[in-house]
Amino acid sequence: MKKILAVLLVVLLAAVFSGCSAEKDELVVGMELAYPPFETKDERGEPYGVSVALAEALGEYLGKPVRIENINWDGLIPSLETERVDVVISSMTITEERAKTVDFSEPYAHAYLALLVNRESPVEKAEDLNQPERIIAVKKGTTGHVYAQNHLTNATINALSSESACVTEVIQGKADAFIYDQLTIYRQNQANPETTRAVLIPFQESEKWGMAIKKGNKELLEQINAFIKDFRAAGGFEKLTEQFLAEEKKTFDALGFPWFFE
Helix, strand or coil, X not given: CHHHHHHHXXXXXXXXXXXXXXXXXCEXXXXXXXXXXXXXECCCCCEECHHHXXXXXXXHHHCCCEEEEECCHHHHXXXXXXXXXXXXXXCCECCHXXXXXXXXXXXXXXXXEEEEEECCCXXXXXXXXXXXXXXXXEECCCHHHHHHHHHCCCCEEEEECCHHHHHHHHHCCCCCEEEEXXXXXXXXXXXCCCXXXXXXXXXXXXXXXCCEEECCCHHHHHHHHHHHHHHHHCCHHHHHHHHHCHHHHHHHHHHXXXXXXX
């Protein structure tokens, strides 16, 4: 009888401690920390930016501590499939192709593609790039890459591994233009005004950003969608704008461009 009671006690304690650890389980968030001001690092090398703050707010909403996993862009979706991370929050555009592999939350932001153009290039709009003599830099696997493949088939398309490599190609005159989102193009032009021009006028429908979750994880998906709704209603996205993007918001308002979180 004592042995039976001892076994039952062990089982009971295991269940209790298992439940406690489950309650304290962390939320592991995947993002590529190479896209300021959304996903980047601070001066100490710690994760920093809009998406990091958004992830921390999500963790607080779910009652879980957050751990950021810095993963190369092309490894983000595989990290969900292998359960290395619970959710990807990395300025990821919702696309039909990606939705075959992962589930997406409701959109929390939207962006338009734009062009960072070398100052010596005659390119004035996206259509001007669709010529055999034009060279386009794109970050591999991004929607700018997809756009170039689908619409600029006459040009030479150089798919590179990082945003900085694409910008360097334009600055050095090795590429006519870099296709990326409006905000990044604006910021890169501000940083390199003597060698680049920004073509910010949208040339396609806006792209919606969502949080990506492993296919079939309905419980987490519902929790994330509820968080996005409540966070928006509480003015959370306005606070993120004030903290990280105040100057950019003023410029976008002056140009009459829709804001990311509106």
